[in-house]
Amino acid sequence: MNWEQLLSLKRHGDTHKRLRKEQDETRLGFEVDYDRVIFSSAFRSLQDKTQVVPLSKTDFVHTRLTHSLEVSVVGRSLGRKVGKKLLEKYPHLQEVHGFQFNDFGAIVAAAALAHDIGNPPFGHSGERAIGEYFKIGNGTQFQSKLTAKEYQDLCDFEGNANGFKILTENRKGVDGSLRLSYATLGAFMKYPKQSLPKKPTKHIADKKYGIFQSQKEAFTDVANELGLLQQGEGDDIRYARHPLTFLVEAADDICYTIIDFEDGINLGLIQEEKALEYLINLVRDTIHKEKYSALQHREDRLSYLRALSINTLIEDAVRIFLENEEAIRAGDFSVGIMEKSKYKAQIEDIIKISFEKIYKSEEVIEKEITGYHVLQHLLNTFISAVENHHNDSLSSYDKLILKVLPETVDYKTNHLYHRLMNVTNYISRLSDSQAVLLFNKLTAKTV
Structure with a gap:
């Protein structure tokens, strides 16, 4: 991998190269990435998502938002310090291409700012709650109707892959979602591989996965533009990490x-x-x-x-x-x-x-139990309504439930995997309190 490609300013939909030496220094592309993340609704929801203690009401405990801001600050320092030394080691990056040491800091800061943007409510226990709905809950009914990889995406629901989906997903009239630079998207991808095949190794990039089946095309496009090393063969889409x-x-x-x-x-x-x-x-x-x-x-x-x-x-x-x-x-x-x-x-x-x-404290465990109950109930309620809609068997209650879904959630697609993933992605974007409030409205209960 070479730094000239790894620092690509290309964005989704670009038809020509973006050259660093032609950039407007007052509105640098890598810094625009940071702005786009921080103004996104998905990032704002992190203000009420778990970092350590779910649903904490104290003002000195970090949320995912404050954690992400702090990670971005540390990431910026790391990037700048590394960038300064790399430009000394590879002077052509600055002399020929116009890169500055702050570019490295801006890329790392933007990717770090977004690093938790795909995390569901209630932290990692939320990921497990979603996964277990499909693995051992009512979601098992879909296994025979999905490909192995599609089903695995749901059974091992992964916040990193969900984050890449949020950052890159096309919607009607909105191609490429936030349209971040490919350098930032590359730095964001901690696990540049699919959910299957599972290849347990000691390599850090194999610890989890980072790409849903729905984002394969976007992922491959980014990886090829950046010149990431391809390590898988055929349909085994897998690459080496971006160095940053x-x-x-x-x-x-x-x-x-x-x-x-x-x-x-x-x-x-x-x-x-x-x-x-x-x-x-x-x-x-x-x-x-x-x-x-x-x-x-x-x-x-x-x-x-x-x-x-x-x-x-x-x-x-x-x-x-x-x-x-x-x-x-x-x-x-x-x-x-x-x-x-x-x-x-x-x-x-x-x-x-x-x-x-x-x-392992009692407070954390009790709140995680609440999270399991809330998320699995929401999944069951919305997925049942969506599938009943697809099967022309809507009840009056289902019709009311579908009215709760935002218009951005495409539940009318004929592709089962996309229906399930779109509903799951909607629930994953809820904050902790939003999830509990919605649960309470649907059940007339208080948790």
Whole structure:
């Protein structure tokens, strides 16, 4: 893979090349990507989607929106620092093509901003709830009517693939959805492969999948434009990651490691003294002890350690990427950047505490149970109505249910997979509170 292609400014529907040296510096294409994501309705819904604690009413716990903004800030720093060094290593990128180090930061920031845009309500438990509706719930009735890959898309419903669908899906009069640059779309794709065939390997890109069957054409178009290395054969559509994806992932890893931990402290799930000691272990080589000792309030101590920890991990991630840049472009780097961190032991200690004290806490588990019940009921209600419409067996109740669906949801298509995916995508776009409110309206219950 070469950087000239990887930094493509092309957008869906373009009929000519967009050259970097011809860009308007006051409205740079990669920066437009960021604007388009932040003004999208799908991004706004993240303000009420779970990051750590579903349906949390406290004002200091992160939502998916605040998390995404923070990841984008870290991603921008990572991209700029890496970009500066890459232009020194490959000066023709600047001298011939006109790329600037800020371009790398803008691409990573935009992709990072969008990285959770496809996540359903209630976080990863929401993904599982949707998947299990089709795997072991009423959705099993559709298995024999779908291809293996179509059915797997639903059984292993994946927020990353849903995000790519949201960013690229055509609608009547709206081709290419947000029409982001292909460089940003490439950096967004953490798992550039289909749900099948499953090939369990230790390679980070094989951990999950990132493309629904409905987006194969768009995905292949982006991958070919960027010159991503094709690794699958025939109908096994699979590519190597865009190198900047590793920076998007690193930004996410850095933020959830440190900031989820911070939320646990603020929620009282992790004892302050113990928690601060873990953070101090991470920044022991860079902490200014006198400055830290002078801080009187927990909020100030935590803020100082958070900032220092994030900066420490940013510098380490940049080092790892640059040391492995050629292997990454060759598709030979098989782990996430932070797996190579010299602070790996400290990171693992923090994640272990977060898992035990936060993710397995009674409050989180109770809210996840609510999420399962809500999402599976919504799926069953809307899919039943849509299928009854297709089979000309609508009840009066079904007719009322269909009126709830936004006009953007195409449930009249004759293709079963698209009907199911469109309804599922609609439910996945709901915020946590919207999902609960809709459930309450349909059941006349309060949860």
